[in-house]
Amino acid sequence: MPWFIPFSHHKITMFTHTYTQIYRLSLVLLTLILLFVGSADAIALEPDYTIPDDLTSVKTWRRGYSADEALEFRRTYTYEDFVNTGDTGAYMFSRLGELIPTATLYRQGSVANLPKKPMPQIANVTATTKLGTKTLGAAIKDERSRLRAIAVVHNGELVFEKYIGIRPQDSHLWQSCSKTISSLLIHLLAEENLISLDVPVTEYLDELADTGWKQVTVADVLHHKSGMDVEENNVSDPSHPVAQFYKSALAARGEPSGPSQDELLREIDVLQEPGLAFQYGSINTQILGLLIERVTGKPWNDVASERVWSKIGMEGDGKVAITSTGELLNGGVIAGRLRDFARYGMIYTPSWNVVATESIVSDSYLGKVYGAVDQEIFNKGYMGQRMNDNFGFKPGELGASYQWDAVFPDGDLYKSGRSGQALYVSPETDTVVVWFSTTWQSSLWLEGYAREIVTQIFRN
Numbered sequence: 001m002p003w004f005i006p007f008s009h010h011k012i013t014m015f016t017h018t019y020t021q022i023y024r025l026s027l028v029l030l031t032l033i034l035l036f037v038g039s040a041d042a043i044a045l046e047p048d049y050t051i052p053d054d055l056t057s058v059k060t061w062r063r064g065y066s067a068d069e070a071l072e073f074r075r076t077y078t079y080e081d082f083v084n085t086g087d088t089g090a091y092m093f094s095r096l097g098e099l100i101p102t103a104t105l106y107r108q109g110s111v112a113n114l115p116k117k118p119m120p121q122i123a124n125v126t127a128t129t130k131l132g133t134k135t136l137g138a139a140i141k142d143e144r145s146r147l148r149a150i151a152v153v154h155n156g157e158l159v160f161e162k163y164i165g166i167r168p169q170d171s172h173l174w175q176s177c178s179k180t181i182s183s184l185l186i187h188l189l190a191e192e193n194l195i196s197l198d199v200p201v202t203e204y205l206d207e208l209a210d211t212g213w214k215q216v217t218v219a220d221v222l223h224h225k226s227g228m229d230v231e232e233n234n235v236s237d238p239s240h241p242v243a244q245f246y247k248s249a250l251a252a253r254g255e256p257s258g259p260s261q262d263e264l265l266r267e268i269d270v271l272q273e274p275g276l277a278f279q280y281g282s283i284n285t286q287i288l289g290l291l292i293e294r295v296t297g298k299p300w301n302d303v304a305s306e307r308v309w310s311k312i313g314m315e316g317d318g319k320v321a322i323t324s325t326g327e328l329l330n331g332g333v334i335a336g337r338l339r340d341f342a343r344y345g346m347i348y349t350p351s352w353n354v355v356a357t358e359s360i361v362s363d364s365y366l367g368k369v370y371g372a373v374d375q376e377i378f379n380k381g382y383m384g385q386r387m388n389d390n391f392g393f394k395p396g397e398l399g400a401s402y403q404w405d406a407v408f409p410d411g412d413l414y415k416s417g418r419s420g421q422a423l424y425v426s427p428e429t430d431t432v433v434v435w436f437s438t439t440w441q442s443s444l445w446l447e448g449y450a451r452e453i454v455t456q457i458f459r460n
Contacts, residue, residue, distance in 0.1 A: 049130040051144050051440040056087050058146050058165030058438060065091065074098055079251045083235075083441070085146075085419045090438040093173045093419065094148070094166050096335040097319050099252055103301040103328055105309040105318030105336070112313020112343060112355035119159040122152055125456050127448035129390070136449050140164060145446060146420070148172065149338045150435035152453060156351030160453075163338070165438070171319060171335040172436040175417025178334040181304055181344075182288040183403035186222055187365050188307060194295045197222065201287055204294045207262075212270035218291065220274040221284040223372055223401045224383075227274040230281030233382045241267045245283055249333060251324045260325035261286060277380035278400050282332050285403065289330015300330040312347055312355045314340045338436060341423070345432035348413065348425045366411070366427060373399030373407050387414070390447050412454065418442050424450035429458040 065073070073091035077099045081088040092099050123137035131142050139145050140162065148165035149172065151158065166172055189195045195204070197219040202209045204218075212228055220226045234242040241264045248264065251257035259267070268283065289300045296303050301320045309318055318340070321333035336344075343355045348366070352359055378384035379395040387398055387406040391414075399407050406414040415423045420437030424447075433450040 049144060049444065051146070052086070055146075055440065056090075057143055058090065058148050061090070061094070061148075061165050062163060062167065064167055064170075065095075070095075070098075077252050078255055079247045079257070082250045083246075085438045085440060085442065089419075090146075090148075090165075093436075093438050094170050094335075096171070096173060096321065096333075100250065101253065101322040102319040102335075103299065103322055104305075105301055105320060105334065106305040107314040107317050108310040110313060111315050114153065114158040114339060114342070114354070115156070116161075117154075117157040117159050119152075119154070119457070122160040122453055122457060125449060125452045127446070127452045129446050129448055130444050131446075136453070139446060139449065144440075145444065146438045146440065147446065148436045148438060151338050151342045151433075153342045153346060153351070153432040154458060155430050156346070156354035158339075158342070161338075166338075166436065168339075169316075169337070171316065171337055173333065173335050173417070173419075173421065174341060174423075175419065175421045176282065176285075176332060177341070177415045177417040177421050177423040177434075179282075179285045179332060179403040180415050180423070181308060181334075182285055182292065182300075182330060183222060184361065184365065185292050185303060185307060186218070186288055187368060187402065188362065189292065189295060191362060191364065195291060201291065204291050205287070208265065211266050212268060213265070213287070215270070216274050218288075219372070221287045222403065223374075224278055224280045224284050224381075224403070225275050225374075225377060226279075226281075226284055226287075227270060227272045227276060228281070228283070229269045229271040230283040231279045231381060232281055242281065242283065245286075248323050248325060249321060249329050253324070255324065257324040261323055261327040276377060278374070278378045278384050279381035280383035280400075280405070285332050286330055288403075289328070289332075292330065293328075300328050308344070308347075308360060311358065311360055312343050314343060316340060338434065341434040341436075342432050345423055345425050345434055349427050349432060350430045369402045369404065369407060369413070370411065372401035374401075375399045386445070387447075390445050391451055392448070408451075410459075412451065414447065414450065416445065416447060420444060420446060422447055422450050424454070426454045426458070429454055431458050 073088050077088050077092055125136045140147050149163045152160035201216055202214045216226045234240040235246055237243050244258050245264050248257045292303055293300055316337050318334050318336040321329040346355050347360045375396045378399050404413045405416050411428050412426045419442045420439040422435050424433040431454050433453050
């Protein structure tokens with residue numbers, strides 16, 4: 001039996017395996033037990049997940065920042081603050097352009113209205129994370145979660161929205177959730193025959209012809225199976241090009257940052273043959289951005305503005321980080337408002353026409369995404385293992401492609417971002433879940449809640 005059943009962009013029919021049915025039943029039983037004991041937290045597990053006692057509650061910043069606070073954070077920010085995501089790092093996540101040079105993603109036209117139809121019962125959805133087994137409402141209140149804002153859109157309507165640690169008008173880092181913009185642009189360029197997925201990346205980036213990238217195809221970097229030594233679990237080793245890539249990307253103005261992105265790309269070693277493992281790495285996405293710039297002749301932010309950002313009724317412009325050596329971080333580090341994050345997710349659902357006058361995600365996109373999934377290689381890297389663990393799936397049941405971290409058997413898509421950002425899209429149920437977070441040292445993932453919102457509320 002094929003992994004997915006044929007579908008169209010606007011009507012998707014997928015199957016749900018026996019495991020999922022059992023999983024749903026267990027959730028129903030858990031909910032009944034919670035209701036019986038009279039409190040959703042009465043039997044909550046409380047693992048020993050801790051954060052430093054001196055971290056300021058993110059709720060404090062729902063009011064914004066004082067002039068003195070802002071000045072202090074601007075003066076003291078370093079790359080290490082981004083890595084740790086303490087108080088200064090949290091400031092950086094919601095004030096990107098004050099600390100790092102940025103380019104602009106331009107909005108145009110009228111703002112797309114999101115009709116409101118509140119569903120407060122979403123706060124009662126339960127999931128198990130490092131915080132224990134809790135309702136979403138309890139997880140939001142838990143100081144350890146450091147969740148800053150969350151929104152859910154269903155059938156084109158805003159059904160749940162909370163701002164915990166930022167204001168509605170604030171932009172916040174989407175982090176790697178924005179990698180999906182690059183994957184969409186690559187797909188659109190391939191449809192126009194401006195780029196081929198089947199040729200080596202050096203066909204377009206000849207400056208890498210004498211490096212290990214010469215054996216890697218566009219499809220290999222698109223699906224994070226390049227075989228190059230780019231996996232993100234190397235970010236803690238300061239001698240590794242991946243850690244140096246991060247520092248070059250997110251150092252403060254004037255902070256020594258080492259080699260440029262272009263130099264680091266040439267230093268990446270071959271780890272293994274392409275296609276053998278799903279090994280997630282932002283350097284793959286940087287290659288995609290360079291490909292987009294090379295075949296269009298335009299900066300990545302201009303291409304993304306013209307083809308995506310300006311067409312979906314955004315409230316505000318987006319910001320794209322520029323490295324200390326002047327290179328654009330091609331889709332890996334952008335900032336925008338919460339509702340704009342939700343609007344972006346909606347272009348992958350049947351309600352795309354609520355925010356756009358033309359379909360941006362072509363009818364063939366989802367078919368390509370599902371068709372490129374390879375479950376056999378998914379668990380051979382740290383990201384696939386994390387997805388399986390946090391969503392409660394077994395090896396061989398999930399996959400990844402087109403920069404999405406998890407592609408589910410029922411057609412749902414998930415993308416995470418450093419320090420807890422989330423983008424969950426369910427085309428079948430016409431649902432989008434997004435949130436912003438500043439989890440301590442990127443050590444807590446609440447992603448299970450995104451799927452449980454869809455499963456417990458909209459798929460039951």
